[in-house]
Amino acid sequence: MSQQVFKSALPLVLESGEELPELEIAFTTIGSLNPEKSNVIWVVHALTGDANASEWWSGLIGEDKFYDPADYFIICANLPGSCYGSTSPLSNNPKTGIPYYYDFPQLTPRDLASCLERLRKHLGLEMIHTLIGGSLGGQVALEWSVELGKKLQNAVIVASSAKTSPWTIGFNETQRMAIESDCSWGEHSETAGKKGLETARAIAMLSYRHPADLARKQKEVGEKLDHFKASSYLRYQGQKLAKRFNALSYWTLSKAMDSHDVGRGRGGLKKALNQIEAKVLAIGVNTDLLFLPEESQQISANVVRGTYKEIISPAGHDAFLIEYQQLAYLLKSFYLEQS
Structure with a gap:
């Protein structure tokens, strides 16, 4: 596993109109790029996750697992705002020389996707085979899928939504x-x-x-x-x-997470989802009380090439982190349907 920090001195203008004057993103990679650079699996973590996807998704990522580093180049970045190495409220504000604390600017999933896009360009990755994320990570992945266009082949959005519900x-x-x-x-x-x-x-x-x-x-x-x-x-x-x-x-x-609305500024939710060119697998959990299965179904129904699958589990929302066998089966079926 390689652990690195990407540093950008270019300001990032946010949806709120505020800006991050500088940006640091901690990220990990495991596996190697193939000669065509066509084997990139990009994982986006949930609310309190980190860049070590092979640890918190150990049943899905790792040696002899579904996403095996022998076959794939797997990357996961710590989202800005988080406290695991990326720019966060505890980082020094370069304009003041002291930590942001409560002055840290508001971020949206679209802003977080813009941060990941800056990292992608830095790494020179022209094509992402699969972008996958759950919960908040799914929201960020969905936002980024709109912007990536033909640079993304597959998007897997797990236990998430196109717009955060009042619930x-x-x-x-x-x-x-x-x-x-x-x-x-x-x-x-x-x-x-x-x-x-x-x-x-x-x-x-x-x-x-x-x-x-x-x-x-x-x-x-x-x-x-x-x-x-x-x-x-x-x-x-x-x-x-x-x-x-x-x-x-x-x-x-x-x-x-509250601010998530993939249709904001894009003519509404349906128009925004229709812009996604990648094949999309939306996975719901039958007992999820936080992101209802209907919210995943809404995603699959409004993208051009969408598929809906469901994890059957008594565990609720957290099933997306623990039902490895079902996830692997659903992913395998999704990829086979394309071949």
Whole structure:
């Protein structure tokens, strides 16, 4: 695995009209380009993911897995706004010499796609075989698919949407309210909002799971008045994320997810999706409560060459990260249908 950082001194004008005066993108690559440079698999991570796709998607990417580095050149970049090496609220603002903190500009999935496009050009990759992402990563991948045109052969959009629903925005807003309620929020510190982030993650976990899945996995034995398994589970998940992630980045990227609308400035959702020239596989999860299967179906129905497939799982939204066998089967079927 190769881990690198791309640095660009050119300002990036954002959808909001603000700009990032400089840009750094941390990224990893595994595998090698073939002579034709036609074997590029570009992976886009979800909200709290990082550039190490072979770790968080280990059942799909790696030696003897579906995307084997012996056959493919696999790249994954840490999205700007995140706290794993790319430009983020904790980065120094070159105009002031101090970290951005709360002055970090608003980002949208389209802005994030523009960042990835700048990296693609830097790497000299003229063709992407497959662009794949789930959740927020799927939103970014969909935006980029519109812009890539003939430079993209296949787009795989997993458990995502063409426009963020009020339901999803509502979940994200409650999480940001939890961060705001932390008395340290507003401080110019890397740890600002850390306790609030724990609560935000607990709220998020309820949207990532299905009630039946929680009922099965957190089932109580005997009768209780307190100290329930579900309570301990959510507290643990909140503490676990707060140890590795940052509240400012969480705030920034959840806001980016809220702003997602592939049809903005393109004549509406249907017209925008119709511009995508790549073959598109939209994958939904039958129990997903955050991004409903109908939202994936909407994508496949409005692109020129779209296919819809569904993961059947009790796990809810997070099934896209754990149902490797089903994902591999759906991907194999998608590619075979083209041959």
